[in-house]
Amino acid sequence: MEEALLKISEVSKHFGGVYAVNGVSLDIKQGICGLVGPNGSGKTTLFNIILGLHEPDKGAIYFQGKRINKLAPHQIYELGIVNAFQIPRLFFNLTVLDNMLVAARGQQGDRLFSSLFLRKSWQEQEKGLIDEAMGILEVVELSHMAFSPAAELSGGQRRLLEVARGIMAKPTLLLLDEPAAGINPELANKIFQKLEEFSHNGITFFIVEHRLEILFDFATWVYVMDKGSIVIAGHPQTIIDDPTFYSVYLGEE
């Protein structure tokens, strides 16, 4: 059997008396993995736990066999787990291109010493990074805004930049929290096609998405979450045929 890229084992997290995540176990393998469920079912909390933004009360998370749930967010990022936030958290006074460049992993110039004294080497690296960033911006149709402040982007464009920034980091695992919300269907479809392309190049996606029709077209595996627990897991086709899935979404047996 194929080794899981990310293994979540019996993770729980409660806020006050409410269990946001309750004994969740799941495996993420290569490809596009979806996570769906009604609002408040704990999807974003689970993401934040993976990213190290919340510490779980119980359980463990392994990434490529290494336990990660005691690491700081920036260390988890360096391992290759990158996130695009649900509500875009851009650096609004920086340009679109600078937002992209911040995200690049393994930069030589973001250390105090090398930024001052090894200027040649990071300047060389930055040339390559700019080309990469412009290429990704081209895909999400933002390249014409590259030198504008991110604050000038519309809501949909902000979301695109948030996703593009995640891809810029060349992650092993990219967590996307509702990448298609607020984007017109045509472009949303295009984004997912691009994601599929990237997934062939070795990026694994773990995606929360309410627009099931798009997600189910592309996902290779889907987890359904309700009230903090995973209730069903399987291929999109089997999920659609499962009566529990409808009861979760519609609230009735």
Added chain:
Amino acid sequence: MGPLLYGLDVIVYIGIFGIISLSLNLEFGFAGLANFGKVAFFLVGAYTYALLSQAGVPFYLCLIAGGLISAIFGLVVSLPALRLRADYLAIAVLAFGEILRLIVKSEYWLARGDWGIRVLPIFPWAGSHLVYRLENIGLVFFCLGICFLVVQLLANSPYGRAMRAIREDEVAAEALGKNRSKFKAQALMLGSAMAGIAGGLYAQYLQYVLPGMFMPMVTFTVWIMVLLGGPANNWGVLIGAALVEIFDRGTNILKDYIALPVDPTNLQYILFGALIIFVLLYRPQGLLKESGIKTKALRSVFNGRSSTKDKRS
């Protein structure tokens, strides 16, 4: 002769306060740290310089030591302070500055408390105030130039980009791999080192140090310089430093030239307050707005794009 000497004196002050403004710009303008204890590091630099120079240490070592010891203080303050939210950080460092001032004021053995200590000038007395001031202008602006270069290079590098990202949204920056505690601690250390060097120059120029020279008002004056000139713009904060210094001295000597119904010196603080309110209301970005990140590679891409646009049109 009088007005010329006075003008030169103002220029020395502009240089010294320009260095502190640049250091606050690094901390606040780029990294977003509200350091309301700036004067503490100025004090540490000045007293280090004074005590070491009394012990016969050469002046350049005194200056460097002032910077280093101030940087250590910056690091020590940063450790507990960086766990605090921005507004609490401001209060904590403000208190730190006052504590240091009260310590040098009451511990007589350290530096003779309120009596202060004399500092020997670097430059041998050439028999003229003019020469003395020109020599000091040279020294101060040499240091200012180095500080400006360092902050300017940092601001226009991936390091500066990461700092600005932390200022904009520290949680997002942390999730994008930037260790915010490290960046903040480094910004405070570097900023404190620069303030320490400015303190050394100040002690050297005035030839004495007293606790009364390091009131919290010094911090606020530097803040006015930065906010007026434009945070995250190094040229802006230098202009701010020059304007505030000239305004400060101008109101002091105005009464010597014009007959006014009130003493402008007393009006100064009111005017400063009004000025800062006006700036924040009507031009919150300061006189010059934030300068974007300019690296060699970015500039060439930007120029390439605008030239292809020109060809099309």
